[in-house]
Amino acid sequence: MIHTQKIRELHLPHATSESRLPFISAASGLVQVNNLLYVVADDEHHLGVFAAGHVGPGELVRLFEGTLPDKYKKRKVQKPDLETLLLLPTFAGFPHGALLAMGSGSKANRDAGVLLGLDTLGNVNLAPRLFDLSLLYDALRGEVDGLNIEGAAIADGKLLLLQPGNKGAVNALIACELEPFIADLAANIAPRLRVPPVVRAVALGDIDGVPLCFTDAATLPDGNLLFTAVAENTKNSFDDGACNGSAIGIVDANGNLKAIERLDQPYKVEGVAATMHADEINVLLVTDADDVSKAAWLLSAVLNKNE
Known part of the structure; x- marks a missing residue:
């Protein structure tokens, strides 16, 4: 098993509404840029920003106008369900790259994306x-059942989207052409596919009979993807279920599974960032508490890439 260590809870300087508590609870994606940790949550209109190596409250960057309902069921229906946070390379209009938050596409109101430009230090510096994303997602809905994009990465000139399996389905790695996707973003138009995506099924096994399903990925220097997966006892992409545990694995850009290993604690891990140091992969993880009264955790783990 992979040993995990708690680093900090994802506390904020203030709550995002009067009845919420001052922390991120449902963390769903993680990107590290220099010493900044960006965390997207699937039930918020904000992005969390935390300083690596510090345990003080983070900051909030507003992504959408307005407020979400405080009642759980109403909030679940109306939330943008931002499940993916992706670091984009330099492109026209964004000389230092950008962050892209993406809705899951599991419902019509979850087809939004938010682009945030960065400065030389990795700080958000543009509105x-x-x-x-509906043109892109409508095309993907013709390729996979129950679209629910949980993560994304860039490798081999492709935008790789992670589709979880849940019960009765299979995980998939969806490869889309990256260059036209970024060109659409640069032109400020809705991204669309010019050629059909390549969809590859990826079997990840299970924990106590509950299938492991993709939740996020980070690209390693060799072009492989370090991914996280959760065994959540649910039959669809809308309803939550009991979490049997999580795993970290490596898959190549063609969907070939290289390795997978379970975490030592039954966290529901939804976001991952990774850096290489010699033969070690230093991994940061964020969790979804599935309980608005509890804060999400930032965790760490160390993997040996040769094992």
Whole structure:
């Protein structure tokens, strides 16, 4: 098993609404840029920003206008369900790269994307730019059942999207052409596919009979993806279920599984960032508490890439 260590809870300087508590609870994606940790949550209109190596409250960057309902069921229906946070390379209009938060596409109101430009230090320095991802997602809905994009990465000139399996389905790695996708973002138009995506099924096994399903990924220097997966006892992409545990694995850009190992604690891990140091992969993870009264955790783990 992979040993995990708690680093900190994801506390904020203030709550995002009067009845919420001052922390991120449902962390769903993680990107590290220099010493900044960006955390997206699937039930918020904000992005969390935390300083690596510090345990003080983070900051909030607003992504959408307005407020979400405080009642759980109403909030679940109306939330943008941002499950993916992706670091984009330098492109026209964004000389230092950008962050892209993406809705899951599991419902029609979850087809939004938000683009945030970065400065030389990795700080957000441009107002959020909203994108309609429905053209992209409608094309993907013709390729996979129950679309629910949980993560994304860039490798081998492709935008790789992670589709979890849940019960009765299979995980998939969806490869889309990266260059036209970024060109659409640069032109401030809704991204769309010019050629059909390549969809590859990826079997990840299970924990106590509950299938492991993709939740996020980070690209390693060799082009492979370090991914996280959760065994959540649910039959669909909308309802939550009991978490039997999580795993970390490595898959190549063609969907070939290289390794997978379970975590030592039954966290529901939804976001991952990774850096290489010699033969070690230093991994940061964020969790979804599945309980608005509890804060999400930032965890760490160390993997040996030769094992």
